[in-house]
Amino acid sequence: MRKLLFLVTIFFALLTVGCSNEVKQESSTSAANAQIILVVDEESEVFEVEFVEGLSLMEIMKENFDVETAFEDSFIIGINGLLADDSAKMGWMYTINGEFAMKGANEYTPEDGDTVEFKYESWE
Structure with missing residues (x-):
């Protein structure tokens, strides 16, 4: 009987530790907000x-907009049906908090409060 009580105690102790780790993992992800601005023809x-x-x-753009990509999902070529046009040399360029983005959308991790502006414009 004592052995059974000991095993039950160990089981509940392990169960409690396992549950506390799950709660920690869930609370480590927090929600953030950003402003996404789409600019077409001013x-x-x-x-x-x-x-x-x-x-x-x-990932954020794909969750919130209809996005077309190229180059192994590293470059946005279309947003909400408006695709880049090679012959007109028009496409989507973006800035982060007013600064021109120096990396692809798949490499940038936005922070809470960021403003990201995607502008459909000439790349010439």
């Missing part, structure tokens, strides 16, 4: 998006 549309910290800009 007309802007502003979107407030909520996302889990640690996601790439590409």
Whole structure:
């Protein structure tokens, strides 16, 4: 009987430790907000998006917009049906908090409060 009581105690102790780790993992991911601005022909549309910290800009864009990509999912070539046009040399360029992005959307991890502006413009 004593052996059974000991095993039951150990089982519940391990169960408690396992549950406390799960709670820690869930609380380590927090929600953040960013402003996404889409600009076409000088007309802007502003979107407030909520996302889990640690996601790439590409993941956030795919969750909130209809996005077309190229180059192994590293470059956005279309947003909400408006695709890059090679013959007109037009495409989507983006800035982060007013600074031109120096990496692809799949490599940038937005922070809470960021403003990301995607502008459909000439690359010449």
